[in-house]
Amino acid sequence: MPASDPSDELLQLHAELAAARERADRIQAHALEAEAELAKVRAVNADLLARNAHLELMNEKMRRDKYGVRSERSRRLLEQLEIAFEDLEADACVAEIEGEIAAAKTTSVVAFTRKRTTRRDFPADLPREDVIIPAGQQCPCCGSDDLGRLPPDITETLEKVPARYKVIRTIREKVSC
Incomplete structure (x- = not known):
């Protein structure tokens, strides 16, 4: 066996x-x-x-x-x-x-989950105004001056000027040590 x-x-x-x-x-x-x-x-x-x-x-x-x-x-x-x-x-x-x-x-109840909205980009034909917020010159954590550039965060906000629309792009520069 x-x-x-x-x-x-x-x-x-x-x-x-x-x-x-x-x-x-x-x-x-x-x-x-x-x-x-x-x-x-x-x-x-x-x-x-x-x-x-x-x-x-x-x-x-x-x-x-x-x-x-x-x-x-x-x-x-x-x-x-x-x-x-x-x-x-x-x-x-x-x-x-x-x-x-x-x-x-x-009876089993399924929890409600909120559906996240997907944001679409604003039309490309709207005029855009860039506002650049510079990144700091020193690292906020360690105080080092040796910083490398990272891709910036870009936020677009639609602003209505009477009888005219424009998109304001806020660009926050980011750095890393």
């Missing part, structure tokens, strides 16, 4: 681990979806119970309006129905909020 190469076994174990993690992620996502669906069903159930209690309360009130007050007991029964309706209505609100929270766990 030939001995297997340890690196092959290690690669196989890595592949099995990756597959197991993928299965676990799928199972977890499925469980979250089931939890959200359960919360949604509970919210609908609580809402239906509250509606049913509301209809019973309305029915009892209409019966009292039609036939009149029969006894003190019916008044207490009506008050109990109103309290039960309020409780069920509160439970329905709580169940709805829980359903929204469970649904929020399953």
